[in-house]
Amino acid sequence: MDKVAVYPGSFDPITYGHIDIVERALEIFDKVIVAVAHNAEKRPLFSTEERRKIIKALFKDNRNVIVDSFKGLLVDYVAKTNAKVIIRGLRATSDFEYEFHMASMNRSLNTHLDTLFMMTNKDYFFVSSRTIKEVAKLGGGVEGLVPDLVSRRLKEKFKLPIPKKSQIGWDD
Ligand code: PNS
Numbered sequence: 304m305d306k307v308a309v310y311p312g313s314f315d316p317i318t319y320g321h322i323d324i325v326e327r328a329l330e331i332f333d334k335v336i337v338a339v340a341h342n343a344e345k346r347p348l349f350s351t352e353e354r355r356k357i358i359k360a361l362f363k364d365n366r367n368v369i370v371d372s373f374k375g376l377l378v379d380y381v382a383k384t385n386a387k388v389i390i391r392g393l394r395a396t397s398d399f400e401y402e403f404h405m406a407s408m409n410r411s412l413n414t415h416l417d418t419l420f421m422m423t424n425k426d427y428f429f430v431s432s433r434t435i436k437e438v439a440k441l442g443g444g445v446e447g448l449v450p451d452l453v454s455r456r457l458k459e460k461f462k463l464p465i466p467k468k469s470q471i472g473w474d475d
Pocket of ligand 1: 312313340376404
């Protein structure tokens, strides 16, 4: 039977740090479900559907990556899949407390599930979706930290000029 893990997150937007975690998780699991949280409390820049579409486009050539979205409790979503493991990336000690609380809460909600933490690649320690959005909004370059598709979508959102040849539709 396939070993499956769920990699949940806001992915607003997905960065190379996230992508690196997916790729490394695929060394351990047969399939990884990237699960975009609907997350009604946060006001994301990209809608759930936009985030799902971006990630789907980025992994379109990898049959072992499934892209989905979910509402409500993560553990309820994971229980509906055939995964037993939740993957989270850890950048620095500052991530630890939040992640520790979340993993402990999830474990108390469903003792059949476990959280597996993977250290973020050192090249992306300083990369977060929040800082990417802030830099992109102010016209700073985020190339090398997010895929080109994400960089173009950010420019569209912030109404910044996009080189003509890279104006492609959402479904590309
Ligand atoms: O990328 P993020 O914002 O750090 O991801 C956080 C996420 C989406 C994994 C977390 O907020 C979550 O699991 N939300 C779903 C609601 C839930 O299950 N909350 C209880 C966990 S303590």
